[in-house]
Amino acid sequence: MKKKVAVLLGGNSTERQISLASGNAVLQSLIRSGINAYAFDPRDFPIMHLKTQGFHIAYIALHGKGGEDGSIQGVLEYLNIPYTGSGIMASSIALDKKRTKLLWKSAGLPVLPDIYIQKEDFLKNFYSILTKKIFKLEYPLVVKPNSQGSSIGITLVHSENQLKNAIEIAFNYSNDILVEKFIKGTEYTISILDKEILPSIQIIAKNNFYDYSAKYQLSSTKYLCPSGLNLQQEQTLKKIAQHAWNALGCNGCGRIDVILDKNNNFWLLEINTIPGMTNRSLLPMSANAIGISFDELVLKILNKTIIPII
Incomplete structure (x- = not known):
């Protein structure tokens, strides 16, 4: 049967x-x-x-x-x-941006500075949080829900008068949020299939901000695979991605987003444990670059199922 x-x-x-x-x-x-x-x-x-x-x-x-x-x-x-x-624990942690960053930081991996804000604290004393913590990061900033994917609820903030509205938008999607330092640089994504690190992809988004519309709606977003990284940079990125993947205990397939700053340093942005498989998705694009068709990719993912312990 x-x-x-x-x-x-x-x-x-x-x-x-x-x-x-x-x-x-x-x-x-x-x-x-x-x-x-x-x-x-x-x-x-x-x-x-x-x-x-x-x-x-x-x-x-x-x-x-x-x-x-x-x-x-x-x-x-x-x-x-x-x-x-991935399994229960890795999935749970990976969707929680703050906890993911804490684990990555403890593993010596490069993460951007941020401020973690819970809704109840924001409602009680917004201006105290603003003056004591957020000012230290300096603008521009990225405000994002802590437990949300596809860049939903994310706002790029250039000045103080935009900040409160951005925070309120993020709280529409999560009861806790991150206000993160925005680094201007080149964004890359790198996919993992079982234990294999696939070729990286460079993301070129309008206004240098890869938000929801850039991901799913705008035809102006460009993807380069090969990404344009030199061999040494590609190897460095692969090592960082593998370390980040292992630190969370992930399995199967996934995708890790990073940014390369003007000083040639990579910074981890976030991880996706169930990457999109649409006609604009990056995991299939990366797999195709090494000769893995969409149908082959789907079968490879299926054949790496987690076996329940019960």
């Missing part, structure tokens, strides 16, 4: 539409490869139905909360259903 694969897509997060695009692309790929695969949207069907409907494996194409934060991974382990991607 062919194993029945559930492609988990959609969900309830703010990244639902991106997840639907990723999940449907994965589903069609699996079907082309002769896999007995079906779409399963946790928004419309209780996840516990996976067992009663006879699914053997889950391919997770859910982005953001409810899919990338360890919660769905925990349910799948309870159901004894193998799944793609």
Whole structure:
């Protein structure tokens, strides 16, 4: 009997539409490869139905909360259903930007200075936080929700009169946020597939800011693969990415975003443990650069499922 694969897509997060695009692309790929695969949207069907409907494996194409934060991974382990991607703890930490940065910093990896703000503290005493902490970072700054993907809720702030509004926007998506030093430089992303570091990609975004619209809407965003890094820079970036990946205990596939400053230093920005698989996604682009087709990539990810310990 062919194993029945559930492609988990959609969900309830703010990244639902991106997840639907990723999940449907994965589903069609699996079907082309002769896999007995079906779409399963946790928004419309209780996840516990996976067992009663006879699914053997889950391919997770859910982005953001409810899919990338360890919660769905925990349910799948309870159901004894193998799944793609990282496990419970690594998923939970990776979606939490502050905790990710704390682990990276403790491992000696390069992270940008930031201020962590919880909503209750902001509501109580905004001006105290502003004067005592944020001023020390100097403008420009990036304000971002702590637990959100796809650059949703992120604002680039050039002056004090823009700051409060940017913070309020970020709090619409998370109860804790980061105000981070903005470094002007060249942005790169580097993908990991199992234990293999794929070629880096240079991201060229309008206004030098790779926000949600630059990722999914603007045709002006350009991607270079090969990225233009020299051999030494590429090797340095690969070592940093591997160390960052291992520090969080990640598995399967993922993507790490970095920026290269004017002094030729790389800075880690964030990690994505369930990379997009849309027609604009960077993991498939990087895999294709070394001859791995989209269908081959999907099968490689499927074959690296986490085996539940129950």
